[in-house]
């Protein structure tokens with residue numbers, strides 16, 4: 285028998301909130317359509333690749349007094365990519381909507397991510413099964429995976445599996461790469477007249493799947509609050525012991541939204557933002573100088589301690605590293621099958637092979653790195669051809685380089701203090717936390733809304749719930765065509781259609797808060813201690829959104 289924690293028992297009873305438009309029931313909805321849409325970039329190429337699903341309008345739902353009955357439907361759902369708090373509630377919302385539309389409808393969950401639909405591994409959901417997972421973190425309800433859906437053979441197999449189960453719609457819950465899969469599958473299903481619809485749901489703690497219609501991806505709220513709690517705790521420890529510099533790397537594969545949000549919530553002494561490093565063309569040496577300078581100044585004020593927040597993706601945004609990693613990604617695609625590399629007798633031999641293949645400038649950068657980092661850079665790429673930045677210990681690289689720099693300054697009599705460091709990586713700690721009230725409500729609404737999109741016969745759409753800084757009943761439910769978010773990018777050495785990532789905007793309101801305050805935060809101790817996420821209690825504590833969402837919505841010109 286499973287033992288449940290007291291919090292889990294209480295959370296199972298929580299009834300997530302829905303927008304008013306959806307709460308009248310799934311059969312009492314009407315849909316309004318906006319104008320035709322265009323891809324965010326590379327319009328002609330995207331239009332050509334998505335002949336059947338390109339250019340569809342944005343849609344919005346409102347409640348209706350007229351009942352819209354629909355045929356019995358079987359739907360399949362896939363959790364794809366990294367875990368994000370609230371995934372279980374997306375499935376619960378989808379299930380409740382589907383059963384609300386017609387109790388004879390069925391929901392199947394494909395196991396282990398997109399590979400589940402190819403291999404025909406699935407379960408059928410029941411009330412009892414779903415009820416065990418309501419408002420819980422994790423993706424363990426059906427598991428997740430990072431298999432890329434892109435080949436004709438994979439599409440054919442998916443079709444066979446859907447036909448066997450009489451599935452007429454598939455919901456893919458994922459980030460930018462997973463929703464690229466959703467767009468490709470939707471297009472293929474239409475092109476081949478299968479009658480099977482595909483709907484995406486915006487998931488990722490990284491917060492980089494957003495635009496005017498997708499205000500935030502789910503999981504960002506809970507994950508950033510979890511990291512902010514941990515950073516706050518470490519700040520209190522640092523401020524008590526006054527003996528360590530803590531270097532904290534925070535998850536977020538490319539964009540720095542997670543690090544930025546956690547920094548606004550806690551006000552650490554140093555926050556690096558990858559997008560700024562790239563825009564200012566800062567070299568690794570300059571990044572080290574910037575951080576060392578703050579450490580020396582604090583030490584001059586008698587403070588040999590502090591907190592530095594480093595986004596996980598930083599290494600890929602330092603221009604010389606970016607160029608080297610991109611060159612490395614291309615050659616790794618070949619080296620994975622090159623026997624001289626695969627069977628190399630030592631790691632040093634692998635370094636030599638890589639340095640010979642990289643162009644001269646990139647080889648120099650690669651050769652200058654510590655062995656630990658050189659080895660980590662050779663780790664397997666993810667199925668989308670990306671280097672796995674979570675495996676690169678940038679925080680340790682920076683500590684090593686700063687230490688060297690401080691020793692040099694010490695020998696010249698410039699640095700007179702002490703430097704003792706601790707390194708941390710906060711990532712997996714936040715991805716499966718109990719969803720905050722915001723994520724519990726948002727995810728449930730996204731899932732519920734996904735079925736509304738299915739019921740109106742749409743395909744190639746992302747479930748969209750907007751107006752998120754308002755109470756949930758005022759949220760706006762609808763759908764955004766996936767092709768609207770796409771552009772062409774290089775993957776595995778080839779240009780492919782992908783959903784564009786939303787990076788931190790340096791002229792945006794969120795970054796501006798950091799920019800305005802960071803000098804003060806660097807030298808004075810302005811630490812904020814957010815504490816743990818609260819699920820029960822005053823709304824001023826339990827229902828606050830992230831600062832990112834609040835600042836972006838306050839400054840948004842989009843009229844919702």
Ligand code: FBP
Pocket residue numbers: 364365366367368458459460487488489490535536537596673674715
């Ligand atoms: P998604 O984009 O799939 O949501 O995953 C994001 C993420 O959590 C990143 O922040 C991190 O770099 C990566 O997943 C880690 O992946 P893995 O779980 O495969 O180690």
